[in-house]
Every structure is written in structure tokens, then in C-alpha cells.
Amino acid sequence: MSEPILSVRDVAVRFGGIVALDGISFDMPVRKIVGLIGPNGAGKTTLFNCLSRLYVPSDGDILFEGKSILTRPAHRIAEIGIGRTFQNLALFQNLTVLDNVRIGGHCRTRSDYVSDALNLPWSRRNEKQIDESARSIIDYLDLRGVAQRRVGDLPFGTQKRVELARALATNPKLLLLDEPACGLNHEEIEELGERIRHIRDDRNLTVLLVEHHMSLVMSVSDQVVALNFGRKIAEGTPAEVQRSPDVIAAYLGTEKQ
Numbered sequence: 001m002s003e004p005i006l007s008v009r010d011v012a013v014r015f016g017g018i019v020a021l022d023g024i025s026f027d028m029p030v031r032k033i034v035g036l037i038g039p040n041g042a043g044k045t046t047l048f049n050c051l052s053r054l055y056v057p058s059d060g061d062i063l064f065e066g067k068s069i070l071t072r073p074a075h076r077i078a079e080i081g082i083g084r085t086f087q088n089l090a091l092f093q094n095l096t097v098l099d100n101v102r103i104g105g106h107c108r109t110r111s112d113y114v115s116d117a118l119n120l121p122w123s124r125r126n127e128k129q130i131d132e133s134a135r136s137i138i139d140y141l142d143l144r145g146v147a148q149r150r151v152g153d154l155p156f157g158t159q160k161r162v163e164l165a166r167a168l169a170t171n172p173k174l175l176l177l178d179e180p181a182c183g184l185n186h187e188e189i190e191e192l193g194e195r196i197r198h199i200r201d202d203r204n205l206t207v208l209l210v211e212h213h214m215s216l217v218m219s220v221s222d223q224v225v226a227l228n229f230g231r232k233i234a235e236g237t238p239a240e241v242q243r244s245p246d247v248i249a250a251y252l253g254t255e256k257q
């Protein structure tokens with residue numbers, strides 16, 4: 001078996017007296033879709049924020065392609081190939097779809113203010129590449145018809161697709177999706193499931209999906225990790241996790257820990 005692309009090792013996070021994560025470990029195999037589930041307050045967002053370096057674990061380590069990411073600042077996480085979407089969208093509402101996606105592309109380049117201001121040849125080449133790549137992602141996600149529209153004028157479901165396009169423009173190897181189904185209607189959720197699989201296949205990505213929508217997670221994931229009260233309570237195929245007595249108890253609200 002090949003090396004996991006991501007290893008979460010004994011990660012703990014405390015907020016004052018609250019233990020949000022308590023020694024979480026799991027591996028993400030390359031090109032797999034891993035679903036992260038758990039009831040409200042289980043620790044999913046906290047873990048997600050550790051992976052994108054917004055939170056600092058109190059203990060443990062997170063390895064991406066065998067190297068710890070914990071010394072890397074959040075703004076340099078896209079550079080190594082970790083892209084993310086945000087549950088509440090992190091788009092510039094006053095900019096067009098194309099500009100938002102182009103901004104994603106800038107995260108992976110080493111352009112600098114002076115070269116850009118002087119309009120140096122390599123800076124122009126760089127811009128051209130970013131533009132072409134943004135347009136191809138826009139086509140890929142069926143956003144061509146709205147490429148020049150202001151994001152804030154678009155329906156929520158379309159904005160979510162723009163958010164996905166922006167994350168893909170960072171050219172990630174690992175894509176972290178934070179509740180991508182939240183706020184979508186039934187039809188959009190079905191489309192999203194197919195889209196996530198296609199994206200993984202077409203772009204050779206590994207995907208971590210944090211999601212409350214159980215039928216989406218179970219239909220799209222190769223592997224599921226279940227948390228409750230900051231601990232891992234199950235890990236396995238969707239069928240295995242769905243059968244787990246601890247998972248059933250957690251969702252039925254039993255006070256089991």
C-alpha cells in the first residue's frame with residue numbers, strides 16, 4: 001500500500017477546560033474520499049481547522065506527504081497542496097466569479113508586488129496561466145454562463161460551486177470540504193455527490209468531507225471516520241461505520257462516551 005497523503009496522529013485540542021479533540025488518529029489514503037461525521041459538538045470543525053492550520057493542536061502531529069504541517073502558517077498551506085472550502089463561503093461578494101477563481105490561482109504562485117507592478121515578462125506569463133487555468137475550472141464546474149457576474153448576485157447553490165472552483169484553482173492534492181451540502185436543495189445535493197467523485201477521478205485528488213448530510217457522506221465516501229465528544233468512535237467503510245453500535249448510540253443521543 002502507498003503512503004497515506006495525510007496522517008493525523010494523536011491530535012488533541014483544548015479550549016480552556018473544554019477538550020474539543022482527545023487523541024484523534026487516522027490516515028487518509030491517496031485518492032480516497034474520507035467522510036468525517038459526528039453529532040453537533042463532536043469536534044469535526046475543530047479537526048478541520050487544525051488541518052488548514054487555523055487552530056493549533058495542544059498535542060499530536062499532522063503529517064502531509066510525510067512532513068509535519070504544524071510549523072507552516074495557515075496562509076502557506078495552499079502552497080503545499082492543501083485546498084479548502086468554507087461552510088459559510090469565503091468569496092469576495094463584489095468581485096466577479098472569474099476574479100474570485102483567479103484569486104485562488106494566486107495562492108500557488110510566487111508573484112511579487114515589484115514584478116507585477118513592472119509588468120515583467122514572467123509576471124505576465126504567470127497571469128496568463130492563472131487566467132487560463134481559472135477559465136478551465138469555470139468551464140469544468142459549469143460556471144461559464146456566470147463567469148462575469150458579481151458573486152453576490154448569484155443564488156447560494158451557485159456561490160457554493162464558485163467556492164469549490166476557487167479551492168480547485170489552488171491546484172490541491174488534498175481537498176478539504178467543509179459542509180458542502182449545507183444550504184443546498186435535494187437536487188443540488190445529488191449533483192454535488194457526483195461532482196465530488198468526478199473531481200477526485202479527473203483531478204487525482206484526495207478529499208476530506210465534513211458533512212451532516214448522512215446519505216451524501218455514505219454514498220460518496222470510501223472511508224468514514226466518526227467522532228463524538230472529541231474522540232474517534234468508529235472508522236471503516238460507510239457500511240461498517242453505519243453498523244457501529246457507538247455511532248448508532250451517538251446519533252440517538254445516548255450519553256455514552
Ligand SMILES: Nc1ncnc2c1ncn2[C@@H]1O[C@H](COP(=O)(O)OP(=O)(O)OP(=O)(O)O)[C@@H](O)[C@H]1O
Pocket residue numbers: 015018019020038039040041042043044045046047
Ligand atoms: N473557539 C472555540 N472556543 C471554545 N470552545 C470551542 C471553540 N470551537 C469549538 N469549541 C468547542 O469544542 C467542541 C467541538 O466543537 P466543533 O465545532 O469542533 O464540533 P462540530 O463537530 O464541528 O460541531 P457542529 O457539527 O455543530 O459544527 C464543542 O464543545 C465546542 O463548543
